[in-house]
Amino acid sequence: MAIQDELKRQAAEKALEYVQENEYLGIGTGSTVRFFIEALAQSRKRIKGAVSTSAQTSEALKSFGIPEVTLNEVNGLPLYIDGADEINHLLQMIKGGGGALVNEKIVASAAEKFICIADESKYTSRLGHVPLPVEVMPNARSLVARRLLKLGGEPELRLGFTTDNGNQILDVANLNLNEPIKMEDAINNIPGVVDNGLFTHYSADLLVLGCSSGVQILTAKV
Numbered sequence: 222m223a224i225q226d227e228l229k230r231q232a233a234e235k236a237l238e239y240v241q242e243n244e245y246l247g248i249g250t251g252s253t254v255r256f257f258i259e260a261l262a263q264s265r266k267r268i269k270g271a272v273s274t275s276a277q278t279s280e281a282l283k284s285f286g287i288p289e290v291t292l293n294e295v296n297g298l299p300l301y302i303d304g305a306d307e308i309n310h311l312l313q314m315i316k317g318g319g320g321a322l323v324n325e326k327i328v329a330s331a332a333e334k335f336i337c338i339a340d341e342s343k344y345t346s347r348l349g350h351v352p353l354p355v356e357v358m359p360n361a362r363s364l365v366a367r368r369l370l371k372l373g374g375e376p377e378l379r380l381g382f383t384t385d386n387g388n389q390i391l392d393v394a395n396l397n398l399n400e401p402i403k404m405e406d407a408i409n410n411i412p413g414v415v416d417n418g419l420f421t422h423y424s425a426d427l428l429v430l431g432c433s434s435g436v437q438i439l440t441a442k443v
């Protein structure tokens with residue numbers, strides 16, 4: 222297994238310690254989450270049901286025999302576990318590399334606690350090394366792209382990709398994310414934008430980071 226994958230797996234396995242038995246659990250999307258689902262299935266922990274954030278995650282849950290429930294069936298969630306494309310010292314994130322950012326933010330918002338699982342390459346002092354995914358209504362794509370250019374970004378359509386919600390993704394490079402809260406809100410104010418991959422209002426409460434020196438548990442450093 223590649224080193225990065227091994228670190229993702231270690232972080233995913235460590236996060237199991239925070240899972241409460243006989244409770245509902247929100248589960249994100251991506252390769253780190255896939256390791257988590259695998260570890261959960263192999264553990265003795267039995268949850269009441271998982272709220273999935275994507276077709277990909279639902280498929281994995283099904284293949285590992287973990288019961289799925291919809292968000293509408295639960296009255297909030299004690300915990301949400303998901304990966305990130307980048308995460309900073311305040312545990313604010315860029316997400317959406319897998320294109321599931323809208324459902325991820327919805328489920329994260331329903332949870333009392335958000336634990337991010339990631340390998341050390343995702344931890345950064347400044348967000349913005351990776352392009353920011355923005356989910357757009359297809360009919361507003363060009364309009365939104367022009368507005369994103371005005372905000373200083375360079376949008377590029379994710380070719381051949383449609384989200385689970387039937388929308389498109391613009392990956393926006395070179396945005397100035399020195400004030401990520403303002404940027405998250407400014408982008409979401411553009412008509413036609415469904416949501417963007419900045420998670421500042423729903424930042425993580427805890428980061429379980431797979432590092433070559435061992436797994437580290439980090440909280441926000443203000």
Ligand SMILES: O=C(CO)[C@H](O)[C@H](O)COP(=O)(O)O
Nearest residue numbers: 251252253304317318319321
């Ligand atoms: O936001 C996401 C999906 O929309 C993922 O959490 C993010 O892309 C990280 O993925 P991976 O665990 O494969 O590195």
